[in-house]
Amino acid sequence: MTLWFVFALMTVAAIFAVLWPLGRSGRAQDQGSEVAVYKDQLAEIERDLAAGLIAAPEAEAARVEISRRLLAAAGSESSSAPKSDLMPSLKWRRAAAVLALVGLPLVAIGVYMPLGSPRLQDFPLAQRERGAGSGMARSLENLVVQVEQHLEKNPTDGRGWNVLAPVLQRLGRFDDAVRAYRNSLTYNGESAERRSDLGEAISAAAGGVVTAEAKAEFERAHALDADDPKANYFLGLAAEQDGRKDDAANIWRALLAKAPADAPWRPLVQSSLARVGGGTMPALSDETIAASKDMAEGDRNAMVRGMVERLATRLKQNGDDVEGWLRLVRAYLVMGDRDKAMGASTDARQAVAKDAERLRQLNEGLKTLGLDG
Secondary structure: OHHHHHHHHHHHHHHHHHHHHHHOOOHHHHOOHHHHHHHHHHHHHHHHHHHOOOOHHHHHHHHHHHHHHHHHHHHHHHOOOOHHHHHHHHHHHHHHHHHHHHHHHHHHHHHHHHHOOOOOOOOOHHHHHHHHHHHHHHHHHHHHHHHHHHHHHOOOOHHHHHHHHHHHHHOOOHHHHHHHHHHHHHHHOOOHHHHHHHHHHHHHHOOOOOOHHHHHHHHHHHHHOOOOHHHHHHHHHHHHHOOOHHHHHHHHHHHHHHOOOOOOOHHHHHHHHHHOOOOOOOOOOHHHHHHHOOOOHHHHHHHHHHHHHHHHHHHHHOOOOHHHHHHHHHHHHHOOOHHHHHHHHHHHHHHOOOOHHHHHHHHHHHHHOOOOO
16 A cells, blocks of 8 residues: 555656646746847947947947947836736646646546456465476477477488486476387387486386386396396386395395496495495495495494494584484485484474575485485
8 A cells, every 4th residue: 555655656757746836927027028138239249349340439329329228128028917818828737737637647547447467476496496497398399299290291210219207307208208218219229228218217217116018127227238227227216126135135235346436326325235225335436335345244233333323423514414414314324214304304404494505405305315305
């Protein structure tokens, strides 16, 4: 309401600024206009006489004539014009001012009410972000439609199928993704990566279950490349789903043993290994694992727990270390202490809550560990 009041005051001020001159008499502007001209002419004669441009007799004659006209003009302007002559003009000007003052706001309101949206609520930032996200999704779907139309005309374009398949899987169109991966294999040839991608799409279409058909694709990928990480991971997952947890643990241990230290999928495999009870220690560092191989089981567990406690203490003092928090959560999961893992994930989110990028990295890492809640 205050905002409307301010706008009203601004409108009135603007109208008064424009219409104020209409309320004044025009006589003040005309008064003395002829007198000023004759005075200038007298001054000009004096200048010409001083400069020798005219003779003294001529200057005197001109001075007399202009002075006579000056007196006549001054006498006529000193007598006021009849009030009845001025009032009609002044009344019209004031009527125009009042009409503008009242009429313009009424016209503006009359135009705004049917065309504007005075009752429209605000648009919160969260909804705008969701709108932007949905807009991106629509753009992606439009792009997919264009690629699909291209592939209908060029069904043997292997590169097109290779590009389309992962996008369809990302959009949740798993059956279409399976068909696209099969076409990619047909027109691009065999590879462990393509077989693994096909198996993953088949599993996704089955709700995450590694079906016999999906398992066959992973076995084909493993035959083409024994070190293919996706094939090995899903073969271990198939073993877990079949109730063969020891076999799953062995597959995942072998996968981790060959995995680079910075492999992006390493946390996922480690959390899966912890889930089947196949981990006896957290993955703190390769040097620590190597040093603990010759130790007794009890001593090794005590050493690992000591390291975990020291890591937890350090993170309480410096909570900006996202990787440190993920190592701590992973360690608790491996040791079978899920409650401590959940507590550590909560502490980690609180520690990096003010840093959006660190919080994003942390949430992504926790999600791979199965703690996305």
